Amino acid sequence: MTHTKKKFYVTTTLPYVNAQPHIGHALEFVQADVIARWKRQILWTEQVFFNVGTDEHWLKIYEKAAEHSMDVAEFVAENAQTFIDFCKDFAISYDNFYRTSLVSHTPVAQTFWQKSNAAWDIYKKKYTWKYCVWCESFKTPKELVDGKCPDHNKEPIDFDEENYFFRLSSHKEALLAYIDSHEDFILPHTKREELRNFVKDMNDISISRHKQNLPWWVAVPWDDEQVMYVRFDALTNYVGAIGFPDDQEQFDSYWPWVQLCGPDNLRFQWAIWQGMLASAGLDFTKHILVHGMILWPDGNKMSKTLWNTISPFDQLHKYGAEAVRFYMLAGLPTYGDASYKEEDLVNLYNWCLANTFGNLLNRVIHLATKKDVNLNQEHHVQWELATDIAQASKNIADHYERFALYNAVNETHKLALAWNKYIDDKKPRDASCSQEEVVTILLDIVALLRVVIQFYTPVLPYSCQKALEALDSQSKIVLFEKITLTE
Numbered sequence: 190m191t192h193t194k195k196k197f198y199v200t201t202t203l204p205y206v207n208a209q210p211h212i213g214h215a216l217e218f219v220q221a222d223v224i225a226r227w228k229r230q231i232l233w234t235e236q237v238f239f240n241v242g243t244d245e246h247w248l249k250i251y252e253k254a255a256e257h258s259m260d261v262a263e264f265v266a267e268n269a270q271t272f273i274d275f276c277k278d279f280a281i282s283y284d285n286f287y288r289t290s291l292v293s294h295t296p297v298a299q300t301f302w303q304k305s306n307a308a309w310d311i312y313k314k315k316y317t318w319k320y321c322v323w324c325e326s327f328k329t330p331k332e333l334v335d336g337k338c339p340d341h342n343k344e345p346i347d348f349d350e351e352n353y354f355f356r357l358s359s360h361k362e363a364l365l366a367y368i369d370s371h372e373d374f375i376l377p378h379t380k381r382e383e384l385r386n387f388v389k390d391m392n393d394i395s396i397s398r399h400k401q402n403l404p405w406w407v408a409v410p411w412d413d414e415q416v417m418y419v420r421f422d423a424l425t426n427y428v429g430a431i432g433f434p435d436d437q438e439q440f441d442s443y444w445p446w447v448q449l450c451g452p453d454n455l456r457f458q459w460a461i462w463q464g465m466l467a468s469a470g471l472d473f474t475k476h477i478l479v480h481g482m483i484l485w486p487d488g489n490k491m492s493k494t495l496w497n498t499i500s501p502f503d504q505l506h507k508y509g510a511e512a513v514r515f516y517m518l519a520g521l522p523t524y525g526d527a528s529y530k531e532e533d534l535v536n537l538y539n540w541c542l543a544n545t546f547g548n549l550l551n552r553v554i555h556l557a558t559k560k561d562v563n564l565n566q567e568h569h570v571q572w573e574l575a576t577d578i579a580q581a582s583k584n585i586a587d588h589y590e591r592f593a594l595y596n597a598v599n600e601t602h603k604l605a606l607a608w609n610k611y612i613d614d615k616k617p618r619d620a621s622c623s624q625e626e627v628v629t630i631l632l633d634i635v636a637l638l639r640v641v642i643q644f645y646t647p648v649l650p651y652s653c654q655k656a657l658e659a660l661d662s663q664s665k666i667v668l669f670e671k672i673t674l675t676e
Contacts, residue, residue: 197228198446200240200427202454203287206268207250210275212483212529213451215501219517220480220594221449222281226647227589238443240430241276242287243269244423246406248322261405265290275501279510280650287426290405297429298422299410304469310356316395319345340453353397353415360464364388367463367473375459375477376592377524380452384459391460396421424462428471445475447592452479452526478592481526488528499529507531507675511649512538518648519598532674539671541602542649546641547669549609550656553634554665556617560627564663568632578604578640585644601644608637635660 201221204214218241225239245265254264269288276283288294305311319328321338328338328345337344365388368374368381375381397415398406406416425433427448432439450458455477463473483499484490504513508531516534519541521527557564570578581604588597616622617630638660646653652668659666 196236196238196442197232198238198240198431198443199224199228200430200448201242202448202450202458203242203244203289203423203426204272205247205250206243206245206265206272207247207253208268210272210501212499212501212504214272214275215279215504215513216483216517216521217449217451217480218276218281219279219514220478220523222279222283223514223518223594223647224447224589224592225284226282226650230643230646231586238285238431239283240285240287240427241272241281241283242285242426242430243272243289244426245269245288245290246417246422248403251403251405252322262290278505279501279514282650285430287430289407289423289426294426294429295407296435297433298407298417298425300434301425301428301465301469302417302421303410305355305465308468308470310359310468311353311396312356313351313353315349315351317347317349320348321345350399352395352399352418353409353412354393355396355421355465355468357394357461357464358392360467361388361391363467364460364463364473373476373591374473375479377479380455380479384455387456388460391464394418394420394461420457420461421465424457424465427462427474445472447476447478448474449478449480452482455479476592479524481522481524483521484526484528486528486530504531504534508534508538508672511652512672514648515542515598518594519602521595523593523595535672535674538669541605542652543669543671545602545609546605546645547667549605549612549634549641550638550659550668551665552609552612553631553638554659554663556627557631557663558665560617560624560631562628562631564631564635564660566632568629568636570633570636571629574633574637578637582640582644589644589647597644598648601641604637604644605641608634608641 199221201217204210221239221241225237228237243265250265251261254261257264259267265288273286275281276286302311319330319333321328321341321343322345333339333345365385368384368388372378375384396418397409397412398418400406400408400414400416403416407422409415409417428440428444431443433444448458458477466473482490485499501513512534516537520533520537521529553564556562569575581600585597585600585604588594588600612630612634615626615630617627622630638656642653642656655666656668658664659668
């Protein structure tokens, strides 16, 4: 094996393309983007790889295409483009957009299947089970409520087939040992016990279907009558994106690192995918970050059935991408469930950005112009202040490194807030302040501002670039226009 310096890899889950992106997709993609952007700041850009994409093999997708009288390939291509546009709108700086229906994905999934088969982890058997089409999952009787899937309020269909199964249960002990020995494998830590309980109870899973029922999936390598179940197929994108199976050197340099997922996807991202990795002889994921669920303002869970969802495109139109990004990072806990409230978004944006960060930048540039101070001259920050800035910087960087994004962004705000007070206390505007003192004060604040910009850049990439340009040119700028609540 070629030994290559480890790089950094982060990936989201792959949303299905049967519907428009929802606000939960925005949260996950923005969180992953901020992690990738932060890592690019402290590593070389080419050392970081950020993967997103779409999951395009699903019975519901096939049925949706038929409902629209569209060829399924045309249908998924059109919907995948919606997600590509969504990424552009929200400044998602991905390095790769993975589509599971492209021909390049087939050898990835099939090679992974063959590796699991070589490990004696795939076998065939007949079975009868109830299957929810809408969440692509088999249901046990105890999981049903009044005979229906509780998540979709629909009756599952009966399956009576002979399919291939994956020996997920054979990797139970290895998975439990890994959970126990790697404290930060899953964040938040509160998910550890949930995982342990699930792994203890997990059984082998079906990983194929009859081709006659599902013509729009990846074929099983040696069986023309069977196609891969969507989870076994789609999950392999995480390794396919970084070179598996053809580029071993690239793959070794990136894998494993960070995967993000929602709380409703944990079963697949942890238990099933990690079991598949063990079967193929690959390392477990280093970190799985389980973000919270975005709730309706009244605290209830969002549901398409109840028509109480929030459109990310609507939020984009009302407030702009960076306002939404900032609220998702500074206003919503990184890992906990939280209500999405537009009033909070508006207040947070105006207070933290317009009134604090933007105000500090404006004040410094205005005073520099008025007092004839060159903001770009060489300057050594006063020792005590330099020590404070260094300590604050270390704390914020540590938050980013631990993927505590909420803490990182809010600590950055506190830094900007403190220095607004500093400029108030020092009063460089007053006639009693000498020119030498004015220069020192303003250059100290500029040094701080560049630190604030550095830590805000992953969240506010466009505004921070404008802030740097304004400092360099000493041009007056209203960096953040105040926003108002919009119906």
